[in-house]
Amino acid sequence: MTTADHTERKNTVDLAMPKPLDEVEQAFVDKWHENAYGCFSSGHKFCREVCPVTQVTRNENHTPTAFHANVVAMEKGHLNIEDVADDYVHCTQCGACELRCPNTLMVGDFYRARTETVKVVRAARAMLVDKGLDREKWKQWNRLTDELKNEPVLGVDDGSQPNGQAYVRNWAEGLDIPIGGETIMFVDCEAAFYRTSLPRAIAQILQKAGYEFGLMNEQWCCGGPAAEMGYVEQSMRFARHNIDDWRASGVKRIIAIEPHDYVHFTEDYPAYFGDEFDFEVIQIVDLVAELIRQGRLKLTVPIDRVVTYHDPCRLNKRKGIHEAPREILRAIPGLTFKDVDRVTQWAYCSGGGGGLPIEKPEITAEISRRRLEKAAELEVDTLVSACVWSERPLSAAGEEAGIEVKDLMEMVAESAGIEIGGRTRA
């Protein structure tokens, strides 16, 4: 009897055996074997439809399932990292897949097991950098970041933009914020140079509530984006600079005003520095919710808008922060708030994370367009986010959809009667 699975075919694609794995690849495969196999043996793809990139490209190569299967294929000698280099670019590191995976949902609670896809993507990208196979635009972006000490958020083409260390505190003009102190507000690059209304709003909220804070002495990029794109050495170097700077000026507490920084400070920094990292890290959303609860910040100016809230991936999916922003929105007088629950929003994203807009801006734009389409169905006039990196692509899509995109802290400042100043775009 001929069994149906025995194929009588010749491959017409060139399947020339890939080069044997080198040391770096072997270490990658060894490290991720178990995690990858937990997925390969399931392969059920519950992660597919929540993945913002796959929703757009509809290409199975860009699914978490493939990211894990590739590890097994490499192990078996079928693929090399070169073969999948571009695939691993297709990820915003939003973490939706990890949450939606039944292996996390059902087994996770008991064994604290989790399908780790974001880490696999980052490790694969790090390998690309190690082997000199990194993508051109990421290479340029990170080279410029290394030169400027801040990300080139105002553009990579023209060296004359007001970017880099000389301009890193320009946003704070006239606000009279001290340097140093026990608590500092860490202003990430997109906020410091691009959407300056955000750090201005936050600084004035804290001043109004009488919350003491300063700015960092010599603030470099947090190093998070570099880590997300695979530039681990650079990320660690920047992190080292920052914690040395904090230490030198007696800092004990860091306010992360941006979710990516928050992830980086609470996950990567402790991984880099172990016990040496003993700083307290506070997310601005948690802090402001607390100030409102304590009555230290009064929201009195009504805002006549119909809004919905965009759960930033790194707050909702990566760090489980979803209640505080809703609490804040409900505390603003005059608002009509049409909420979409956080689990539904596992499938939402702006496309602004993980370096995606640098390499694949068209995918980011389409992810944001779809996010605004969802908002439009609710007939709102404003989409409120709490992640400055999401706000650039969302705003562009919002312009098309006739919906304004605001940061939660800008709304809070407005309702607290603050004249924010600054700008929302370059």
Add this chain to the structure above:
Amino acid sequence: MTTATVDSHVVDRLRGIVGEDGVLTDKASLFNRARVPAPFPVHRWDEYLPDVVVLPRTAQQVSAVVKLANEYRIPVVPRAGGTGLADGAVPLRGGILVDLKRMDQIHEIDLVNNTVTVGPGINLETLNRSLKQHGVMYPDDPASYAVALVGGRIGTSGLSLLGARYGHPRDLVISFEIVLPTGEIIQVGDGGGRKVRKSSTGYHLKQLFMGHQGTLGIVTEATLELVPRAEAEFAAFFLFDDFDKAYRTFAKIGKSGIATLGGVMLFDPEKVDYLRRDDEAYIVQPKWVKSVCAAALYGTRPEVEAASKMLMELGRSLGGRYIGDEIAPWDWAARHDRYANPLHGRDANGQVLPMSWHCEDAAVPYSEVPAVLRKWHEITARYMEKYELFDDWGCFAYSNGAHKPWGDLLLEIDLGLWEEKLDEEGWQAFVSLKREIAQTVLDHGGSITACHGSTRTGDAELVPIEMGASWEVMKLLKRTLDPNNIMNPGKQCLDEAYQGGV
């Protein structure tokens, strides 16, 4: 046999049809479309690669691709979600893999005639998210609800967990557009009307083109049933100290005449044992629990409220103990994810091993269920003894007939397979284990598959036996519609239709 090569000329022509970004030839694209969630001979991964992947966006593109393939005698394999458990979307002869995920649009929501028209690449849950605001739903509800796509549901003619109430895909898909193996685009339904559920015109071609696993063409658009979203839902699980009582309770509930019954389910003692020993999410039940029977109701609030009282009485009538409100609604709500994550099993000495899940399904008359279950476990035990590769994860049964939750059951045995350890001998042992399980079903007057399909080795060889004399008609249809055997060749023994040449 279709073994023509896909050369650069063919690839260029494909690019001309679907555009640059719709043709993938790189290795990663091929390796990632060579398998589905079912166990897989990893040691022979490269035998299952397609030669090229295309991602069309329109029926016209699909038609042009199929015409090209027919001209050159190149195999064509449709792939939707790639979650089928019978390898339907796995290429056996290389060729062109037509990945349908980009055809994921909702074309029309018709709330007057209660239909929705979609592309084959849309997922069921995604579709229902869009329908929610209109108060309607498409009630196809497999455990793979979050991952299966409409094209694959038609390709497999699968089973919905709510089939007793709302019907299965064969009942819920009203009509569809399909590209034939020679490239023509036709519309099939019960008769001609796209939104007509019942007709007496002509032959009922819709069912011919359902569940053929891509061997008779490629569905490019489907018009589906919309039902009102259920106002109320109620699920109850009953615990039993022996199988027989649970089995008889299943029939009592199934035959009760409760119209809101969504489905009835049964766990055998081996399943309960397995959950107890190796399922991390199992909420511990007392030792005396040997079997479980469960049912769910869907409908308007007054209907469900009244029926829930009947259901509770029936569930308890033979000694069943209600599991409690803390567990029942949640276990039912988790039905899509709950049993999809077994990551380990055991060898004969109780040693924990990393294992993959294999689910073998069949349709079996109610009266034969105890005998089939006994034989299935005996067969599995024999293989477990001989090879340290398998584990018995127990069986469950489900009401099978649409709107008729009595008579025959979907029976599934879940097997653990130590896939990483597979060599050719182990793989062949697995295939032979599967074949024995399927043969048992035929011996008891059943069908070797109720929902996954008979495209997998181990089942495929038995298709001619199950079909009996009608196998000749099946081959004739295949040869007539697909004269060059390009559509998903090698599946279901259909190559036999071409003995003596195409």
